[in-house]
Amino acid sequence: MNDRSSFRAMALVAALLLPALLLPDAGARAFDQSKYPDLKGQWLRVGSPRWDDEHAPLTAEYQAIFQANLKDMAAGGQGIDPTYTCISPGMPRIMNAYDPMEVVVTPLATHILIQHIHDMRRIFTDGRAFPKDEEPTFAGYSIGKWIDTKGSGHYDVLEVETRNLKGPRVYDASGLPFHEDNETVINERIYLDKMDADLLYDDITVMDHALTRPFSAHKTYARNKDPQPVWLEAQCADGNHHVLIGKQNYYVSEDGYLMPAKKDQAPPDLKFFKQK
C-alpha cells in the first residue's frame, strides 16, 4: 500500500514535470545567470579618472615626450591627448569611466558599455584565440575567461587580455603616452567586492614598449542604487568647439569664429581660400 502511494506520488510529479524534462533543447540554450556575478545596473566611477602619472615607469624617450606634452598643455594646447577631436580614448583609458558604465554578461561575451562617447567593449568568453589579421581598434580585441576562484560553482573573476590596439592613445587627460607602435598588451581582473556587492573593481596591468616595467592601476566603480537609472547621452562631437587643423588645435567661438588656442598662435594656412 505504502509503495503504491509513493509510486503514485512519484508518477504525479514526473507527469507534471514531463514537459520540462522533454525539452532538452530549451534547457541547453538556457543561460544560467546564477553561475555569474550579478553585474546588472549602472556603475559609476569612484575617485579620479587618472592613472598615477607621476610614478609611471616610462622610458627616457617617452618621459621626454610626456614632459613636452605637459608644457604644451600649460601653454593652452592639448598636448598629445587626442580626445579633444572626439576620437575614442581607447583601452585602457575607456575604463577610467568618464560617464556611467553597464556590464552585460552573456554566455559567449561580456559587453562593457560606457556612456562616454558610447565606447563599447566586447570581451569574448567563448574560448576563441586572438585573430591574426583583424583590423586594430581603439578598444582593442579582448578575450576573457570567467574564473571560479573559490571552487564554489560560481564564477567570481573575469580575467581579460586585450591586444591589437590602435592609436593615438594616452592613459588619461595628462597625456601620459603609449608607445607609437601600439603593441600594448593589457591584462585585467574584474570582480565584485567580497563584502559589498555594489562595488566593482578592475585591476589593470599594462605592458607597453614606452614602459620599463608593467604599469598597474586599481579602478573602482559603485553601483547606482536606482533600479532604473537615467542614461544621459555623452556625445563629444555634439557642441565640440575644438578643431584640429594640420598639427595645430584651434578653438571655434560660440558665434562661429576660429580662435587661437594658445597665446600668439599663428592662424591656419588659408591658401585654398580666395583672398579678399
Next chain:
Amino acid sequence: MLYRNTIGALSLAILLCAPLASAFAFDDSKYPDFNGQWTRPPGIGNQFDISKPKDRGQQVPLTPEFQAVFEAGLADQAAGGQGNDPTYTCIPDGMPRVMNVIFPMEIIVTPKTTYMLIEYLTQLRRIAKPHGLENMPEELSQPEYATAVGLLLYGAHTRRAVAQRPVTLVAKLKSMFVGQ
C-alpha cells in the same frame, strides 16, 4: 507512515529536478536567436525606405515647408556642401537612421532589456521591457507595449500628482497666476 512515504517520494522527485530551477534563470529559448553580426544584405542601400531610390526617390510625404528645406539641402549637397545632414560633425545619426545599419549591428537579448549595438559611431540602443506591471497578461510585459504602458503609468502618476494639489480657494487663485 503512508503520508511520510508520499512526502518523501515527492521531496526526492523535486530534489532530482532541482537542477532545472537554475537552468530557467533566463530561458533564452523563448526568444528568437538574434546572436551574431547583422549587416545590410548585399545590394541594399542605406536609405530610409530600401524599396525606393534615395533622396527625392523616397517620395516622403513632406509638408511644403519641409519639402523646400529638403530641396535646399539637396541643392547645397550638389554644390559640395553637406546640406541638412549633420552627421559630418560626427554626431550620432540618431533614430530611426541608426537602423539603416551603415556598419554592422549586434543584438543582445536579456530578460529586462534588449540592446542594439551599432558599430557606426558605436551607437547604443537600450529597449527596456515595461516596468511596474502586476496582474497583467504576460503579453503586456513585452517590449512592443513599452511605450503604451509607459504613457499609461505616466498618466496615472500625473493624475495622482494633480489630485494632490491644494484645493483651497487661495491656492486655486494662485495657481491661475503662476500657471500651475
